[in-house]
Amino acid sequence: MLTNDGSMIGVTAQYFAVFREQAGTATESLTTGATTAAELFAEISDRHGLKDPIAHCKVAINDELASWDRPLSEGDVVLFFPPVAGG
């Protein structure tokens, strides 16, 4: 998958709780053609075998909760949160 202008960007992905265990790492640097957080989630779900539907998960970009259709920029830190279970 390529960005609109066909270029790749570098981002950092961070995984929490069950995602960290499934990915086998807490953080990784990625070069991706994904243009949105949702596209990047599909990419990493495929690669790491994450099973949770996107509707049950949350994403934060640069320490702020974000919508899944938020465009990604070079250098973004993207935090993937599996279904929460506080309380």
Added chain:
Amino acid sequence: MDRRSGKLDFEITDQGIDVDALQRRLESGRAGAYAAFQGWVRNHNDGRDVVSLEYEAYGPIAVSEGERVLAEALQRFNLLKVAAAHRVGHLDIGDCGVWVGVSAAHRGEAFDGCRYVIDELKSRLPIWKKEHYAGGDSGWINCVTGQARQD
């Protein structure tokens, strides 16, 4: 946000929650009601014997989103003060995992505001629970089903 005005207080802590100290922060001469909720670690879930659990949080967003929930509650329910604390780390059966307290002029606002805060904290904060079972295995809890995950 209202934190500066001393009306709200939210914390994520790896220490035992000091309920008495938190309750004192809610005192106000205008308050006619105080309502609180505690979530305790129970010894069973979904038919399994639970012996302990771990809470994991992503602190920066858990705190900012927690403060947002408290600010919403202050405004919607006309509360005087609101405070909450959520544990992270290892907890044993009977430990308090989460505490919410509110003060208001009247009981209706206090009950409603307290209920709002605990419901929103549970669904919005990046906090995850891993249960340890009597058989020695463990599992992350899926909030959608309330059951241990099968993956």
